[in-house]
Amino acid sequence: MPRTRKLFSIRIAIDMSSSDPGSTGFSAFDPATGEALDADFPIATWAVLDELAGNAAAAFEVGAEADTVAAFLEAYADRIDANAASLAAVAARETGLPEEGRLKNGEIPRTSGQLRQAAAAVRDGAWARPTISDGNIRSILEPLGPTVVIGPNNFPFAFNGVCGGDFAAAIGAGCPVIAKGHPHHPATCRDLAALMKEAAKAVGLLDGWVSFFYDCTPEDGLKLVRDPRIAAVAFTGSQRAGLSIKAACDETGTVGHFELGSVNPLFILPGALEERAEEIVDELTTSALLGGGQFCTQPGIVVLPAGEATTKFASQLQEKFDAAPTPPLLSEAVVTGLEEGTKTLRKAGANVLPSAPSPDEPGYRYPNTVLAVPGERFLEDPNAFQTECFGPASLLVTRTDAEQRLAIARTLHGQLTATIYSDTHGADDAEYGPLAAILRRRCGRLLNDKMPTGVAVVPAMNHGGPYPASGHPHFTAVGIPASMTRFTRLACYDNVRNDRLPAALRD
Amino acid sequence: MPRTRKLFSIRIAIDMSSSDPGSTGFSAFDPATGEALDADFPIATWAVLDELAGNAAAAFEVGAEADTVAAFLEAYADRIDANAASLAAVAARETGLPEEGRLKNGEIPRTSGQLRQAAAAVRDGAWARPTISDGNIRSILEPLGPTVVIGPNNFPFAFNGVCGGDFAAAIGAGCPVIAKGHPHHPATCRDLAALMKEAAKAVGLLDGWVSFFYDCTPEDGLKLVRDPRIAAVAFTGSQRAGLSIKAACDETGTVGHFELGSVNPLFILPGALEERAEEIVDELTTSALLGGGQFCTQPGIVVLPAGEATTKFASQLQEKFDAAPTPPLLSEAVVTGLEEGTKTLRKAGANVLPSAPSPDEPGYRYPNTVLAVPGERFLEDPNAFQTECFGPASLLVTRTDAEQRLAIARTLHGQLTATIYSDTHGADDAEYGPLAAILRRRCGRLLNDKMPTGVAVVPAMNHGGPYPASGHPHFTAVGIPASMTRFTRLACYDNVRNDRLPAALRD
Structure with missing residues (x-):
């Protein structure tokens, strides 16, 4: 995975106007020319991140019904498909990747497909492994809580923090998501985030359940990861950035999932x-x-x-x-x-x-x-x-x-x-x-007898591996429902009265 | 969980003869009198730990059949039951816990029961979640490799590194185990280790698959945890010791499972x-x-x-x-x-x-x-x-x-x-x-409406919890087969020829 921080230090020096008065702004570059693209985007201040964390935690305390979560995933998938052409055009300009074959007809259907697979798993419910034992002891996988998702530069859709595999998995597991955009494709992220918000509104998902910011300083990013309101982090990207986030997670006991690269x-x-x-x-x-x-x-x-x-x-x-x-x-x-x-x-x-x-x-x-x-x-x-x-x-x-x-x-x-x-x-x-x-x-x-590129989104897939390819060899970033279990804790109910149990554990 | 290191520094000063020429020895104490017990035990040198790690890694590279692993667990359980009276007497003297009710009729049957439950899970095989998807993509949970198990002082049998829940889970998952004894009940550990070795020999388990040492210096313990031949560590005990081991695991990417206490x-x-x-x-x-x-x-x-x-x-x-x-x-x-x-x-x-x-x-x-x-x-x-x-x-x-x-x-x-x-x-x-x-x-x-003491060994149990109660809220230390999955990595086979697949994944 490539490193992005070097460019970042250049970008942060460009003090552009933005919607957030405390922030400096940045622009993306056209890989085909090396020239800056015209739009400028804000770098979130800590005040903004603090508000997103607060909203996510408040939403999680209220909770969301499985049906609403599934409906959101489907509504978002539909909107991504409906806007495939314009999304692909924007992403192609920011990433240099082929607009038709790779983006519009490859990554975008894969991305909406992942969201729909997660929705189906949520509706089915078996992914959470409800287990009932003698002595009225029952357990089930439950969502960890507000999750920060940070995607890489090489998949502007399928691994994007705002709509990709980790997003689908965390939302499917029942976690609110705070998505970080990627500084190399901010306009793509902006358009996706707008569809995400629209879908959330359409199905009545609680405010704060899904949120987005373009970028932040590394210091504020680590502060967010260490914040007690944040339960989990999913990161795909450079080993250098990933290991600094992992160290912050290790320190605070925040659950972190990392995909850090491989020479295959x-x-x-x-x-x-x-x-x-x-x-x-x-x-x-x-x-x-x-x-x-x-x-x-x-x-x-x-x-x-x-x-x-x-x-x-x-x-x-x-x-x-x-x-x-x-x-x-x-x-x-x-x-x-x-x-x-x-x-x-x-x-x-x-x-x-x-x-x-x-x-x-x-x-x-x-x-x-x-x-x-x-x-x-x-x-x-x-x-x-x-x-x-x-x-x-x-x-x-x-x-x-x-x-x-x-x-x-x-x-x-x-x-x-x-x-x-x-x-x-x-x-x-x-x-x-x-x-x-x-x-x-x-x-x-x-x-x-088969080349390793091409990661099928099927239940038996493992897109993970022993450290340092990933942070933990038990988990996969691709393959639903297994990828959803990364954002769960095991919840046991011992002698809990029947009407107080989660629906899936009742008699 | 109590701290043990304070006493340790006293004990290490007692330079007693032992079977390992490079080590100093130690004695346990009778909690009912506060007086040192007569037997003395060696502190393993790095040379000893190095040999155990080498043997475990060599054994793991050869592998063990599921049937042999299950037979070992059963043979060991049988031997523990057959020696319940003498084991309980030794442990009672070292721990001050009631010999009959608590140890002989409580912890020991629980311990042999855990070993047998793990054996049954191994024979059944479903615990490893074999999954077959379209496109000849198949996955299954596989053992991580040599695992160091470190138990606490408060359960000389049920959580003992040499026979307790983590031992049963790691062995059941298919991992060789290097068990560390507890310095407060070394004679109990000695007698258990002898039965373990006897059972291993009886069923033909590979040399090096199960091994034991009484104690080591904290420095050598951390060196062992960081050793690339060690794939996983399971620790139950004081938060202070646990967090130092966790930091070593985090640094090297070794999978660590920690149970660190709770105020409930x-x-x-x-x-x-x-x-x-x-x-x-x-x-x-x-x-x-x-x-x-x-x-x-x-x-x-x-x-x-x-x-x-x-x-x-x-x-x-x-x-x-x-x-x-x-x-x-x-x-x-x-x-x-x-x-x-x-x-x-x-x-x-x-x-x-x-x-x-x-x-x-x-x-x-x-x-x-x-x-x-x-x-x-x-x-x-x-x-x-x-x-x-x-x-x-x-x-x-x-x-x-x-x-x-x-x-x-x-x-x-x-x-x-x-x-x-x-x-x-x-x-x-x-x-x-x-x-x-x-x-x-x-x-x-x-x-x-029920007190939290009493942790039933049933599939729906969770003996774990959010950090810092444990290292990771997705996993449980008690409850078979869930506790076994802690010692696994997800192994995916993509387009692998049928006769080369693990038996559980073949057509």
């Missing part, structure tokens, strides 16, 4: 390389460069066996990378992050395979980059080689043998995904077992 | 007091003084309405407390903790109701103590008045009206339990709802 190691076993190298080159190129490579599950490390086939694979991959377009990236910070990340890899001993020169188109660009390092060198400094290069860059770890592949697997940090390509005739079977036994414990999702 | 507020509403004051005095005396009051769920704060009935209630309670025996407490640290805790309460403005003088029997004793403070004073310093006095002491918060009771409820920290006594004719009904709405969000278990 992919192991290609010898039989698979022999059987279908060209096919895999194609699949890898598509997956690694999709959306400018700006996915949490982009395959950033590819482990290949020693031999001629790998040399050919690397050269074919490099050709494909060079021939592929270099779309505008989400922000200057993504470009800076790639420069820093690839520098770290090179300093540790990786070579950049010969590639086309830096794109001379305007805007935030970076060449599609293949790096390579022999397995024995990787093992000398495995931490450095796991530096995330968020964007269109992948590191090939070459010249490995079976023993080295196991050794590399053992050095891996917690990952969202790990992937093994093996042949279809059994040549790789002996190696698969021991390698998978190591990898599956270091990742949230283990794949066979 | 109990609200007696006016109607209930009018209807059955004497009955409640009896129930409260029994619950508050049970086992020397040394329960995590001991009712430490009792909120009573203004009026004559409360004055009478307080005086009756004080008489009952004075008349009750003052059994030996678990350790000198419990006595010191009570002295410090009641001093804090008195300093903040609580009065100790007239009571019998300090017991002049030998051993670790403390008078059964009733303190009282008016509601308005409580509200001036609610943090001070929530100081846990672990042992036979309860604070009455008197002269409250309905509005004050809600205000008091809003100041409460996270609790394991909260209790409301209300009348049976509806006089308290108007107040119940708003009060319960606040309390249920601040506790793991809400009770009606």
Whole structure:
């Protein structure tokens, strides 16, 4: 995940007028040109955040009926679908992502679908695991309370704090949400927040149950996280920002859920390389460069066996990378992050395979980059080689043998995904077992013969993984209803009179 | 929960011979006399802990079959039952707890029952929530890996690191366990560890899957928690020790589960007091003084309405407390903790109701103590008045009206339990709802008309609660299978070939 704080310090210096008299304002940038967009947006003062927290806590004390919550999710989904074209146009301008295929017909239906799946889970109720035991002891998952949701820059809809997966999960669990916008796509957030408010009003959701602010200073953000009125935080983004929020949560006992990035190691076993190298080159190129490579599950490390086939694979991959377009990236910070990340890899001993020169188109660009390092060198400094290069860059770890592949697997940090390509005739079977036994414990999702990008919103999905890929390996950020349980506490009722029990626990 | 580290510094100075040449040894004390018991026990060096971690990690990489794990749990339970009499005798001497009623016929059958419940869950398998979605995406809860279990002093069996609830849950989840003994009952731990090893051998559980050490220095303990071979930690005990371990877990991303104590507020509403004051005095005396009051769920704060009935209630309670025996407490640290805790309460403005003088029997004793403070004073310093006095002491918060009771409820920290006594004719009904709405969000278990001590091992139990009662409000330490899920990560298999899937996820 890219870092956003560097730009932030520039932006905060622009003292623009805004609706909030105490704040300074900021503008977003057009990734295709690098130029500031014309609208300006306020940075919330503490007074604003304080009011949002107070309203959310007051609303939560009153509570909301499950039916109202479900109706809100559906009403919001309907409004997002109805406004898909204009939302996609605004988001495309702010993110540089393709308006039709990616945003209007990809992310937006996925986003409204997530909201509707959460609504269905709320109406069904089984997700909360109502349990009745002998002795009139009963338990159920109940909402934690006001939740701050902070989304990343790379999914202006599906992971947006104001409408994405964490928003749907927290609302579905029964929590009020205070959504933070992303400074790289404020107009998108503004339009979504307006639809959110409209939907809330239409179904009669309590004032303060859903609220939104564009941005705040890091200090005020941490103050909000530590505030006793805030019960939970969900964060997707850079490891640097995420870990500072996690530290604040750890200190106060606030429940925090963090998705912090991953290099998504992919192991290609010898039989698979022999059987279908060209096919895999194609699949890898598509997956690694999709959306400018700006996915949490982009395959950033590819482990290949020693031999001629790998040399050919690397050269074919490099050709494909060079021939592929270099779309505008989400922000200057993504470009800076790639420069820093690839520098770290090179300093540790990786070579950049010969590639086309830096794109001379305007805007935030970076060449599609293949790096390579022999397995024995990787093992000398495995931490450095796991530096995330968020964007269109992948590191090939070459010249490995079976023993080295196991050794590399053992050095891996917690990952969202790990992937093994093996042949279809059994040549790789002996190696698969021991390698998978190591990898599956270091990742949230283990794949066979399939690239890790593309996270289906199905109940069995896990978009999470051992630390530092996420904050806790028991929970998933994608996949309803499991993602909803992240925003719950276990509530037990012992000898409580029947008419005082939550409806789902009554006789 | 009592603090143990103070005594520890005395013990570590006793340089006794032990089986581990690098360690110093320690002895336990007889709570009934305050004198050192004759046996001496080794403090593990880092070399020993390092070996245990290595063995556990190596065993986990090989893995264990569910049938073997279940058979181990059952074989261990059988051995504990078969040795109940001798185990209870040893534990009674080390803890001062009643040998027959409490230990032999209470805790021991509960402990073997927990192990058998975990075995049944393992054999059944549904606890791991196998889920199969479209697109060949499948998920299941899988064990985290080597887990360090650290138990408290107040349950030498049911919460003992080497056989108690956390042990059963972690083993049931499929994790190897490194159990830390408790320095106040090392001989009990020694005898249990011998049975554990015997059971492991009998069923062919891998070497290193279950291991035990008596004690270690705090520094080595934190080093073990931070060790990358350790996947999880379960801790029940003092907040001070627990928070230092939690900080180490937070730093390294190790999954930590903490049960850190609670004052278990109990609200007696006016109607209930009018209807059955004497009955409640009896129930409260029994619950508050049970086992020397040394329960995590001991009712430490009792909120009573203004009026004559409360004055009478307080005086009756004080008489009952004075008349009750003052059994030996678990350790000198419990006595010191009570002295410090009641001093804090008195300093903040609580009065100790007239009571019998300090017991002049030998051993670790403390008078059964009733303190009282008016509601308005409580509200001036609610943090001070929530100081846990672990042992036979309860604070009455008197002269409250309905509005004050809600205000008091809003100041409460996270609790394991909260209790409301209300009348049976509806006089308290108007107040119940708003009060319960606040309390249920601040506790793991809400009770009606029943004292909070006595934690049934049933699936719907929650022995946990919002921070700082526990580390995470989503999880319970008691209640199988829910307690087992604490030691799992969500494992997703995406497009993985059928014969490579865990058995429970195959077609």
